Amino acid sequence: xxxxxxxxxxxxxxxxAMTKLAQWLCGLALLGSAWAALALAPPELQPPTPLRQAxxxxxxxxxxxxGCYSLATVGYRLATFNDCEEAxxxxxxxxxxxxxxxxxxxxxx
Amino acid sequence: xxxxxPGRVSVLLPTYNERDNLPLVVWLLARTxxxxxxxxxIIIIDDGSPDGTQEVAQQLEKIYxxxxxxxRPRARKLGLGTAYIHGMKFATGDFIVIMDADLSHHPKFxxxxxxxxxxxxxxxxxxxxxxxxxxxxxxxxxRKLISRGAxxxxxxxxxxxxxxxxxxxxxxxxxxxxxxxxxxxSKGYVFQMEMIxxxxxLGFTIGEVPISFxxxxxxxxxxxxxxxxxxxxxxxxxxxxT
Numbered sequence: 153x154x155x156x157x158x159x160x161x162x163x164x165x166x167x168x169a170m171t172k173l174a175q176w177l178c179g180l181a182l183l184g185s186a187w188a189a190l191a192l193a194p195p196e197l198q199p200p201t202p203l204r205q206a207x208x209x210x211x212x213x214x215x216x217x218x219g220c221y222s223l224a225t226v227g228y229r230l231a232t233f234n235d236c237e238e239a240x241x242x243x244x245x246x247x248x249x250x251x252x253x254x255x256x257x258x259x260x261x
Numbered sequence: 262x263x264x265x266x267p268g269r270v271s272v273l274l275p276t277y278n279e280r281d282n283l284p285l286v287v288w289l290l291a292r293t294x295x296x297x298x299x300x301x302x303i304i305i306i307d308d309g310s311p312d313g314t315q316e317v318a319q320q321l322e323k324i325y326x327x328x329x330x331x332x333r334p335r336a337r338k339l340g341l342g343t344a345y346i347h348g349m350k351f352a353t354g355d356f357i358v359i360m361d362a363d364l365s366h367h368p369k370f371x372x373x374x375x376x377x378x379x380x381x382x383x384x385x386x387x388x389x390x391x392x393x394x395x396x397x398x399x400x401x402x403x404r405k406l407i408s409r410g411a412x413x414x415x416x417x418x419x420x421x422x423x424x425x426x427x428x429x430x431x432x433x434x435x436x437x438x439x440x441x442x443x444x445x446x447s448k449g450y451v452f453q454m455e456m457i458x459x460x461x462x463l464g465f466t467i468g469e470v471p472i473s474f475x476x477x478x479x480x481x482x483x484x485x486x487x488x489x490x491x492x493x494x495x496x497x498x499x500x501x502x503t
Contacts, residue, residue, distance in 0.1 A: 171500070171501060171502055171503055172418060172419055172420070172499075172500050172501075172503065173500050173501045222413065222417075225413060226406075226409050226410050226413050229391070229409045229412075229413070230402075230405055230406055230409045233391075233396060233397070233405050233408075233409065234394060234395065234396025234397070234473075235396060235397070235398060236396045236397060236398040236473035236474070236475060237398065239367065239396075239398055239473035239475055240398040240399070240475050242367075243364060243367060243475050246285075246289060246367075247285055247364075250284070250285045250288040250289060250292075251285070253288065254284050254285075254288055254324075257324050258320070258323075258324060259284055259317075259320050259321070259324060260320065
């Protein structure tokens with residue numbers, strides 16, 4: 153019976169040399185500087201007014217949106233968290249059977 | 262070729278004061294494996310339990326045979342990670358199952374783990390309480406909320422590619438577990454999380470099987486403020502270092 157070659161025999165490149173923290177900081181720095189460049193540009197280079205009006209509060213909007221998403225997601229997952237009634241009942245049965253059988257086999261509980 | 266059959270499963274059972282649950286878990290494991298025709302061994306790593314766990318373990322060894330029940334105790338409570346490392350030294354299986362010895366994990370899922378592993382040739386198969394028909398029994402709303410909230414935070418921060426990071430009912434290829442144990446340093450819940458995160462970093466594949474987690478038939482289980490704080494600390498450490 154031949155086992156397939158294990159991944160350890162061919163070293164794979166690590167998924168990302170960057171830590172998650174570093175990825176977040178990079179991402180935030182990129183988005184942050186893009187936002188700052190547009191939102192805080194000197195008068196001559198400013199984008200048209202409607203765009204500017206939407207742009208300035210964007211970080212706060214995104215934060216609030218993320219907050220709402222988080223609450224909704226956790227709430228949904230909490231509500232749909234399965235209760236394993238049958239598993240608990242089955243376990244009790246199995247425990248009874250186990251104890252009886254183990255006693256037969258000589259276990260002194 | 263090895264004298265043993267293909268696909269032997271070694272079950273690592275670290276125990277501390279599990280005198281009541283241990284025989285039941287072993288009976289369920291033995292029954293499950295014999296029903297599915299899987300070769301197995303159970304390695305019991307007891308950390309010097311004062312309640313007589315080791316005496317019960319010795320009786321089980323007599324009943325099932327010392328080729329099936331391997332007692333490898335330690336002198337005192339030394340922690341889960343080192344218990345796995347210690348137990349693995351004696352494992353002769355191709356696959357290693359880690360699970361809780363307190364009946365919160367039911368051995369009936371192990372054949373499903375094995376099936377899943379074959380299906381995708383996965384390096385790790387992780388039992389998940391959060392997907393499919395996985396779930397829990399015996400948790401109140403508060404506990405469930407904390408669990409889901411913590412898991413959400415973990416998903417956002419670590420993007421781990423597995424739905425249940427703090428779960429401890431898993432099947433590993435032996436070489437994979439050995440490799441991961443070298444790299445993991447955390448304790449408690451965070452240790453289980455770190456295993457998955459490091460596994461992904463090393464390019465290992467992870468499959469998932471929904472499981473039911475039946476909380477604590479005997480004994481007590483507390484999720485206090487301390488545990489939450491240490492979970493958060495561990496999560497942030499993983500966030501910053503992986």
